Amino acid sequence: MKLRYRLTLILIALILGVEAQSVQKDVLFYVDDEPVYTSEFLRVYNKNLDLVQDESQKDVDEYLTLFTNYKLKLKEAKALELHNKSSYKRELSNYKKQLAKSYMTDAKVSEAMVKEAYERISYDIKANHILVKVGENASPEDTLAAYNDIVKLRNRTLSEGFEIVRKEVHNGRTVFGEELGYFSGFRMVYKFETAAFNTNVGDISQPFRTRFGYHIVNVLDKRKSRGERTVAHIMVVEKKGDTLAEKPEVRIQDIYKKINQGEDFEALAKQFSDDRSSASKGGVLKSFSSGQLGSPEFEEVAFGLEEVDAISEPFKTQYGWHIAKLIAKKPVREFDAVKGELEQKIKRDDRSKLIDEALYASLKKKYNIGDQPALKYFESILNDDYFKTIWKLPNEFTGDEPLVKIGKKQFLYKDFGNYLLKSQRRRGASGSIQLLVSKKYEEFLNSNLVRYHEDNLETENEEFAHIVDEYRDGLLLFDLMETTIWNAAKTDSTGIQDYYKTHKSDYVLPKRVDAVVASSAKQKTLKKVSKLLKQGMAIDQIKALINSNDKIDVIFTSDIMDAEHQALPKSFQFKEGVSKTYKHNDAFVVVQVKDILQEKEQTFEEAKGAVISDYQSYKEENWLKDLGDKYKIQINQDALKNIKKQIKK
Incomplete structure (x- = not known):
């Protein structure tokens, strides 16, 4: 939010500083005769600046290419009248209603409710x-x-x-x-x-x-509350087809013994953890609090570690065998530090109708809604038939009388009369007509206040309008890409086959080795292992000779590996036999290569997924060229130069 305000102030200052410029320079480019303004480009560029991973997209010229392609696609979507599809209108309407909820709770949340929430998260x-x-x-x-x-x-x-x-x-x-x-x-x-x-x-x-x-x-x-924990773990799962046929509980115990021998937890996680998403980071997981994990067993072990760097014994969950290490622990934050976050959570939560009531009060003030003298009239025309669900409006009902005005919308007596008719419910014994009318009018007024405010949010709230515009365009682009490129590419079997035939060289499995990697913290141990491997001794025999029940000096990994495999050193040379000793991930490794699998051109079936994806990109590239011919892009070079100056500042 603060960033948006800063950008807005910057833009205002720029506008004030270039009063001499003509209106023409506010237009960055035209798609045919449809203008696209510099203000929109700057807003989108600045908003997405921190999100893009490709540095080239931060370059103004490169980003302008992306932006013009985006506008070309929108132009085509509207030319195809995709915005008139009922499914598109329905989805956009549902999204606006959902988004509006977060903009309809601007009322101040009571201090008592925030304190209650803080007490409960504690x-x-x-x-x-x-x-x-x-x-x-x-x-x-x-x-x-x-x-x-x-x-x-x-x-x-x-x-x-x-x-x-x-x-x-x-x-x-x-x-x-x-x-x-x-x-x-x-x-x-x-x-x-x-x-x-x-x-x-x-x-x-x-x-x-x-x-x-x-x-x-x-x-x-x-x-x-136990606060928040950050832990690292090493996970071992059962692998079908593992030539070593080693049970995960045996392997995890071997790793645990290496930890107790003083070997580095992070290095062991990088070498042996089967959780690929965390292995490269030394096993470190995202921070979590009580109840967030899908594994109570893992959570109990993690929160049971009291001292930073403490390491658990091996334990089992539904996912496999683990060893956990405590990286950091964070207690519940002080009230002042978390207050703003709690206010936002409360606004999205069903914590109390007090928030709704505060919203109704603010909207009444916003639209100058006062007392309603007409309620006396409605009290006079209601009777006990209402509680029997058989009440009807009287023949002499004055339906065209003005009742209440919300913004620019005038509501009449008949609007509230029809609301009363539709909201009849059988309630048994009759009650007070006066209380009934008062309650029903509040329901009627509040619902229409919210509806009117929601319907006019795009004109009353600039931020809301921008977000809706982005979603509106995103829906159109998705529909366009799905019908024009993605579905068409998937069903174009002839085109896909032809693309594969002319691009076969792009679909090649890299050179790989069928290998066993021996890893140890001690270079001396690996010299002995290397010698035994060269003599042809079986892996199980080597393990029995080198390791003991109390001490694990070497761990073996068997797999079909390419050059990027986590167990292989970056400088490893593909060669049959037993390799030299390498330093890798803070340990030493020796590789026994049993077979070298040369580069292999993939069959169409093997590469089908990648071929379809590449074919879609190919079709999109050619399609964009056609759109560029269909809709002329005229860029205002003066406006572009001005944008570059502003961004450099």
């Missing part, structure tokens, strides 16, 4: 629950039946024990009895969170309702 609750499922819009009969069921279940838990009842009644369809583990604020829906935090440890809550149905919760523990 603790972890461990709980189990029983849920009797019932829909939000269920009939009164079904709702009452669900409530009666949860009351009966609670009474049973008090006499029989919560866990006994929970396990017995769970069927995974209408009744759920689940273990939830530990959770803190914002991990559950607000009503559930509130019930859990307001129930004492060891107690069972009173029945409460969420959008899922009726619950009771049994709170098992409450503890101070």
